[in-house]
Amino acid sequence: MTPPHGLFIVLEGIDGTGKSTQAKQLAQWFREQGREVIASREPTDGPWGTKIRATAATGRLSPEEELDYFLRDRREHVEQLIAPALAAGKVVILDRYYFSTMAYQGSRGVDPAEIRRLNEAFAPVPDVLFILDLEVETALTRIGGRGDTANEFEKQESLAKCREVFLTLAGEPFVHVIPSDEKPEAVQDRLRQLAAEFL
Ligand SMILES: Nc1ncnc2c1ncn2[C@@H]1O[C@H](COP(=O)(O)OP(=O)(O)OP(=O)(O)O)[C@@H](O)[C@H]1O
Numbered sequence: 051m052t053p054p055h056g057l058f059i060v061l062e063g064i065d066g067t068g069k070s071t072q073a074k075q076l077a078q079w080f081r082e083q084g085r086e087v088i089a090s091r092e093p094t095d096g097p098w099g100t101k102i103r104a105t106a107a108t109g110r111l112s113p114e115e116e117l118d119y120f121l122r123d124r125r126e127h128v129e130q131l132i133a134p135a136l137a138a139g140k141v142v143i144l145d146r147y148y149f150s151t152m153a154y155q156g157s158r159g160v161d162p163a164e165i166r167r168l169n170e171a172f173a174p175v176p177d178v179l180f181i182l183d184l185e186v187e188t189a190l191t192r193i194g195g196r197g198d199t200a201n202e203f204e205k206q207e208s209l210a211k212c213r214e215v216f217l218t219l220a221g222e223p224f225v226h227v228i229p230s231d232e233k234p235e236a237v238q239d240r241l242r243q244l245a246a247e248f249l
C-alpha cells in the first residue's frame with residue numbers, strides 16, 4: 051500500500067499570536083485522525099537556529115547576517131527533516147518558516163520578494179499556510195502574560211511592519227488568515243475545519 055501523500059502545514063504570525071499553542075493542538079488532532087505527524091519549528095534547535103536564538107538576548111545581527119543564518123538553518127531543516135517526512139507521507143506542521151523571514155528580515159529592509167525567491171529555490175511551498183493575525187498590542191500583552199519580557203525581535207514598531215508583510219500574503223490560494231483574538235479553542239476549531247479538507 052502506498053503511503054498517503056505528505057501534507058505540509060505552516061503556522062505563521064507575529065510573536066504572541068498563538069502559533070505554538072495551535073500547532074501542538076493541530077498535531078494532536080491529526081494523530082487522532084490516524085496520521086503520522088512531524089511537528090517542528092524555526093529557528094530550529096540545530097546549530098544555526100541556536101546561534102540565532104541567542105541573539106534575541108545579546109543583540110541582533112545585521113539583516114543580511116540574520117538572513118544568511120536563517121537560510122543555513124532552513125537548508126538543514128529541509129534536508130534532514132521536512133523533505134524526508136513529506137516523502138514518507140507524513141503530516142509536517144511547522145511553527146514558522148520562510149514567511150517569517152520575509153516578515154522579520156523584510157521589515158529590516160531586505161526585499162521580501164527576493165527573500166521568497168531565495169527560499170523557494172530549495173524550500174518546498176506548503177500545502178496550507180495559516181497566518182494567525184492579532185493586534186500588536188494584544189500580542190505583546192500575551193507575551194508578558196507568558197512570563198516573558200519582549201526580546202530584541204519583539205519591538206512594537208517592527209512587529210507592526212512584520213504583521214503588514216504577513217498580510218500581503220492573504221490573497222494567495224494556499225493562505226488562510228485566521229484572527230487569533232478569539233479563545234484558543236475557537237481558533238483551533240477553525241484550523242481543524244480547514245485542515246479537514248486535506249484528510
Ligand atoms: N487565543 C488565545 N487567547 C488568549 N491567550 C492566548 C491565545 N493563544 C495563546 N495564548 C497565550 O498567549 C501566549 C503566547 O502564545 P504562544 O506562545 O502559543 O504564541 P506564539 O505565536 O508561539 O509566540 P512566539 O512567536 O513568541 O513563540 C501564551 O501564554 C498562550 O498561552
Ligand SMILES: Cc1cn([C@H]2C[C@H](O)[C@@H](COP(=O)(O)O)O2)c(=O)[nH]c1=O
Pocket residue numbers: 065092093120146147148150151152154155203204
Ligand atoms: C523563522 C524566523 C523567525 N524569526 C524570528 C521571529 C521570532 O521573534 C524569533 C524566534 O521565534 P519564536 O517563534 O519566538 O521561537 O525568530 C525571524 O526573524 N526570521 C525567521 O525566518
